[in-house]
Amino acid sequence: MNMQFTESAYDAQTRTLHLALRVASAADVDAFVAGFLTPRGLKPLYGGARAYDYTPGYYAAYAEDPSRLKIEVMTDDADLSAR
Numbered sequence: 001m002n003m004q005f006t007e008s009a010y011d012a013q014t015r016t017l018h019l020a021l022r023v024a025s026a027a028d029v030d031a032f033v034a035g036f037l038t039p040r041g042l043k044p045l046y047g048g049a050r051a052y053d054y055t056p057g058y059y060a061a062y063a064e065d066p067s068r069l070k071i072e073v074m075t076d077d078a079d080l081s082a083r
Contacts, residue, residue, distance in 0.1 A: 020072040026059040032073040033061050045070075 023029060029049050037044060042063045049061035060074035 017068075018070040018072065020074060023073055023075050025075055025077065029059055029061050029073050029075055037061070037063050 023032070026049075033044055033049050036042075042065065045062040045064060049059065052058045052060055055076050058074065058076045060072055062070060062072050064070050
């Protein structure tokens with residue numbers, strides 16, 4: 001397996017750790033924002049939960065916690081037709 005690791009401009013600038021969690025659907029990503037981030041006063045990065053063109057159906061929300069851990073909650077099996 002050929003794996004390449006790259007730093008995004010965000011990671012290179014802030015030197016954060018990045019934890020990615022896969023969930024079942026876009027609704028679960030949205031529930032993470034509404035049920036976890038918002039009550040704790042954590043603002044989603046990059047404009048909130050949205051589709052990305054990494055792979056078909058990729059939908060994610062990113063945030064940074066107070067200890068500078070970058071958290072990504074994502075799915076790549078999202079039905080984005082309604083978005």
